[in-house]
Amino acid sequence: MAIYVRLKGELPPIFLPAGPPTPVGEALAIAAQMWRKDPAKARLLFQGRPLEDPSKPLAAYGVGPDDLLELEVVG
């Protein structure tokens, strides 16, 4: 059981040391660090929808323990 994240347009997906209760902002910081991206210029997507609120847990957006997220660089 693990959440994975891929940089949009890139493979392979990478293991995200986070779970459904992890706040979006924390998960974003971890994911951005993996590809040396600035978290302020990136966002997480789940099934194409952006996870807007950094304080909400991933679960609030329906992210389960086996799901795949995307990290998108913006701006």
Add this chain to the structure above:
Amino acid sequence: MAKKADIREATLRQLYENYGLTTADLEWEPSYVSKDEVSPPERRTRLPVKDWSKFEDPFRLFFEDYVRVQAEKETVFHDAIRLAERFGEARRINPRWIAGMKLYYPAVAQSEAEAHRGHLGLSRHSPSPALAMASFYQLLDELRHAQNDVHAMRYWVRYIDELKNWAQIYQNFWAMQVFRSLFEDMATPSDPFELVFHTNVALEMGYTNLLFVAAPTAGAANGDRVFAQLQMSTQSDETRHIALGQATLRALLEQENREELLPTLQYWFDKWTWRHHRVFGVTGIFLDYFAENKTMSYKEAFRKYFIEGYIQGLLEDFEPLGLKPPRFLDDIVKEAENYQSHQVWKLAFQYNYLNYFETFPPTEKDRAWLREKYPNWDQVVGWYWEQVDQGDPGIVQGLPLICNLCQFPIVYNPEDPDRPTNGSFRLRTTRYNGRTYYFCSDGCQYIFEHEPEKYAHAKTLTELVIEGKVPASVEGLREYMGLEPGWGGNLFEKPVWKEWLASQREG
């Protein structure tokens, strides 16, 4: 006085009788132990074959002739190593190619050993004495190949420090898990006849020309004559193994109850063609990237040896007997001709801090050649190398998602051959016994879903790290995989490359 023709006929008859007595009909009832102890029922074939007399050893070879021919091959190979040692040939080989050999030898040596183990099973449990004898010769061949690969590493280790840890690397190195998965599968088939599809059909008809003809040709072009000699020696046995595969396939498909056998045979054909494609696509990087002096692209080798030699050749013979093209052929072609070697090379570079062999960005000359051979190369990976040119180190810090079937990181996207990493990517998952399994492709998922009990227990390296069974740090992982400080990295940043360039300018 006997006529010449009569003498010839009598001699031939005597030869056939001797051959029957010593090989093809060499069968006996065990008296010291029961037959079930020699060949337990669960190890024998479950194929409902009606007529075992259809199986034959296509080479009709006496053991003494086999030994004589093999001894001659050994002499040639060992002479090549002695000459290479005497004249210090290793110093004249392109370091790019040497980097590739660090990957090649541990994988191939062990694969030959597993093929030996697999044929021990077929030879012992075959209901046909002729097939058992042919398989017996093959198991000796595989042992010879494995020993020669180890012998070559013994020669190489004076120049290539990394090969001293080859056994640990084979066991634990991340990219080696894809070979381990395939070849341990080879040694433990569900049925003795499944081994024939794995080894003699899919591997030896499908991929050995790529491995033992195309790759050695590139090796020779980059100064590596020992490798060329070794693999040519190996390939000379493969023709016999291929003939055994064809003869066995024909004997199975010519059974009167062929329709009853076909679903199993077709599944094995589909499965092993896919499994080998997934693994041996990795060899594309030897032709497309490691080789500085290039002889043939992976795409060209794939078309010549895989499509024309294997698929078309096999179907021409066996489609009339009911065999259909392998189930995932379209995906195989799409991957091999568009992006397989490029994705593997990019991944190897992205994780060069976890490698024991060196990788490097393709040079301008490489890129021009790659664009000519693969018109979509810029869309597939050219953009990534441009980012590296602009100062992005290009590496990834994190554990990749690995396919639970083939054990290779998920880097292919069959949905989009021009840009395999585009947004159309779809992750394939299967739930089994309360756990989620991830797959790189429809092929791997299909095989898992047919035999989940066989594949569900194998954990990927990433899963082992997540579970705390393997260290989570870079240093800990390197130690676990048998990698010493200084191994791996970018070849072009290492002194050995600069020394090579200087020697080329002087020479």
